[in-house]
Amino acid sequence: MAEPISSSAAAYIKMFGVGLILTLAILFVNAVVLMTRMPRTRQEWAVGLISTVVSSLALGSAVIIKLGLLTWIRVTDPVEMWVGMVAIGGVLFTCGLPGWALIRWTFNFINAREGATIIDVIKEIKDEVRK
Secondary structure (H helix, E strand, O other): OOOOOHHHHHHHHHHHHHHHHHHHHHHHHHHHHHHHOOOHHHHHHHHHHHHHHHHHHHHHHHHHHHHHHHHHHOOOOOHHHHHHHHHHHHHHHHHHHHHHHHHHHHHHHHHHHHOHHHHHHHHHHHHHHHO
16 A cells, blocks of 8 residues: 655645746746836846846745735645636736836836936936926
């Protein structure tokens, strides 16, 4: 008779599944972002990649914790656990999209004011806020 899988082996399998879903979500969000808004330079590509990954992980994990979604993977049924991991990957995917946009807007704003002093930039921002 075959022995049932040990609890430590099951934990490793579960960690592998979570890692796989995280990796896939991050790869897909990067593919979508970088294909829809092609970077102009290699530096912009690297910044986009890094900001998307950090946004996926930081904002995604904050949303998952805030909404209590970790219970989706704390089930005994492997099918339910897989569906929960895929859903959490979708949350990470969605949370990675704003990272690229915010960084790109920020750098476009900074590049447009490259010769300006910090005081000029602050005055410009104040004027925009007052409008």
